[in-house]
Amino acid sequence: MSIENTFCDSESLKKILTRGSRIYMGGIAGVGMYPLAVLLDSMGACVSGYDSGQNSRTEKLAKKKIKVKKHFSSLGMRKVDAFIYSNALTPDCRAYKYAKQKNIPCISRADAIGVIAGDYTTSVGIAGMHGKSTTASLVTHILTECGKNPTALVGARTDSLDYGRIGGNEYFVFEACEYMRSFLAMSPRLAVVMNLELEHTDCYTDLSDVKEAFLSYLNSERVGVCLINGDDQNLVSLIPRIKSRVYTFSVRSHSSDFFARDVRLEGEGVSFDFTSQGDSLGRVKTSLIGEHNVQNATAALAVCALLGVDMSGAILSASAFGGTKRRAEYKFSIGNTRVIEDYAHHPTEIHATLSALRAHGYGKIACIFQPHTYSRVYSFCDEMAKALSLSDRVIVTEIYSAREKNQHGVCGKDITDRMGKRAEYVPSLADAAEKISDVLDGYDALVIMGAGNVFSATDILRSKLT
Numbered sequence: 001m002s003i004e005n006t007f008c009d010s011e012s013l014k015k016i017l018t019r020g021s022r023i024y025m026g027g028i029a030g031v032g033m034y035p036l037a038v039l040l041d042s043m044g045a046c047v048s049g050y051d052s053g054q055n056s057r058t059e060k061l062a063k064k065k066i067k068v069k070k071h072f073s074s075l076g077m078r079k080v081d082a083f084i085y086s087n088a089l090t091p092d093c094r095a096y097k098y099a100k101q102k103n104i105p106c107i108s109r110a111d112a113i114g115v116i117a118g119d120y121t122t123s124v125g126i127a128g129m130h131g132k133s134t135t136a137s138l139v140t141h142i143l144t145e146c147g148k149n150p151t152a153l154v155g156a157r158t159d160s161l162d163y164g165r166i167g168g169n170e171y172f173v174f175e176a177c178e179y180m181r182s183f184l185a186m187s188p189r190l191a192v193v194m195n196l197e198l199e200h201t202d203c204y205t206d207l208s209d210v211k212e213a214f215l216s217y218l219n220s221e222r223v224g225v226c227l228i229n230g231d232d233q234n235l236v237s238l239i240p241r242i243k244s245r246v247y248t249f250s251v252r253s254h255s256s257d258f259f260a261r262d263v264r265l266e267g268e269g270v271s272f273d274f275t276s277q278g279d280s281l282g283r284v285k286t287s288l289i290g291e292h293n294v295q296n297a298t299a300a301l302a303v304c305a306l307l308g309v310d311m312s313g314a315i316l317s318a319s320a321f322g323g324t325k326r327r328a329e330y331k332f333s334i335g336n337t338r339v340i341e342d343y344a345h346h347p348t349e350i351h352a353t354l355s356a357l358r359a360h361g362y363g364k365i366a367c368i369f370q371p372h373t374y375s376r377v378y379s380f381c382d383e384m385a386k387a388l389s390l391s392d393r394v395i396v397t398e399i400y401s402a403r404e405k406n407q408h409g410v411c412g413k414d415i416t417d418r419m420g421k422r423a424e425y426v427p428s429l430a431d432a433a434e435k436i437s438d439v440l441d442g443y444d445a446l447v448i449m450g451a452g453n454v455f456s457a458t459d460i461l462r463s464k465l466t
Contacts, residue, residue: 002087019044035164110182125176128194138300145317230256258302290356347383354390370450378408385418400452
């Protein structure tokens with residue numbers, strides 16, 4: 001289990017997260033911590049930290065003169081004002097235990113974002129089990145292209161965003177993650193929810209528990225306006241209990257405040273009329289695929305409409321958006337087979353990506369799937385097997401443990417046992433890549449899918465081309 005969020009008093013944290021503060025961060029080069037480190041550095045804090053994973057983000061931090069060590073050392077935490085951690089760390093983390101022992105204030109990433117959000121005139125928090133990164137990236141892209149100069153923290157890269165953006169002090173766009181109830185520390189001015197269903201069963205007991213947490217997020221202190229998915233009945237059922245003004249977006253209901261009408265496949269993307277109160281504000285032509293991405297684009301445009309952005313410019317900007325990395329992202333081809341990376345790890349996401357590829361003419365699909373966390377496989381094994389069955393051939397690897405221990409006794413084979421002859425369990429990513437490369441002839445696409453380190457299989461396959 002991860003370290004709990006602190007949910008500290010924001011006024012107390014403001015006194016710590018100020019210009020000149022000495023901040024030490026655990027896992028500083030992670031996709032969530034890295035942009036926060038860059039943002040704190042831009043605010044004048046003296047930032048340092050450690051990360052066992054040496055990657056391009058580590059190098060970028062070094063170029064900014066942010067000191068990063070590969071391993072925790074108590075020397076690095078001497079004379080610091082605070083230790084910031086993410087939910088990727090567990091309570092036995094040496095840095096966390098040392099900070100507690102030395103009475104160094106421990107601040108969760110969620111609390112840090114919540115304090116920062118309060119300093120912006122307009123903060124936009126995007127929540128939901130799926131679509132946060134794409135929607136937050138698209139909102140940031142539109143605002144930037146329309147001259148609004150937003151600051152952003154986003155859980156993915158795009159052609160123009162490196163997990164975030166340093167901008168002005170008016171607009172702040174961020175993902176409000178539901179894991180460990182992190183979003184309850186964030187309280188944006190405009191609270192967006194893309195969808196709501198059972199997820200993270202290691203910290204939520206059932207769907208009712210999830211709904212109550214989302215209701216608390218929507219009713220948090222600074223929220224003035226809410227925007228929710230009108231096609232999601234779990235969200236719609238909360239509307240009578242939401243205190244602030246609620247707007248809805250939809251791809252199915254004409255009665256929603258913002259609606260994607262006349263959705264059509266357009267080559268390798270989709271197009272639709274973006275409407276508000278029944279009136280078309282323009283036609284969007286995007287390279288994104290699938291109904292889920294129409295929802296993401298509709299939500300992003302709705303956010304911009306609520307912020308008063310000129311919609312003709314917003315629609316042009318949305319149409320030019322190239323998508324987020326590792327979300328149905330084409331990488332290269334092996335013969336006639338297109339290799340595509342996708343971050344899907346929940347059954348709903350797996351189904352959405354594979355369905356979208358089918359709709360866009362991929363007739364025969366192979367997939368390497370790396371399950372993510374033991375609790376997720378334990379809770380959704382049947383649903384994963386069903387969603388993966390949209391592929392013609394599936395290789396499932398061993399589970400990426402992330403922050404968990406295997407308390408449920410599950411493994412990747414539990415998924416393939418439910419799938420018949422089309423699926424095979426190959427524990428090693430390297431072996432999975434080798435095995436799939438021998439049988440790709442005749443396949444239109446190979447999808448390398450998951451949220452862990454599955455994308456190393458892409459590098460193995462690419463090396464065969466040289």
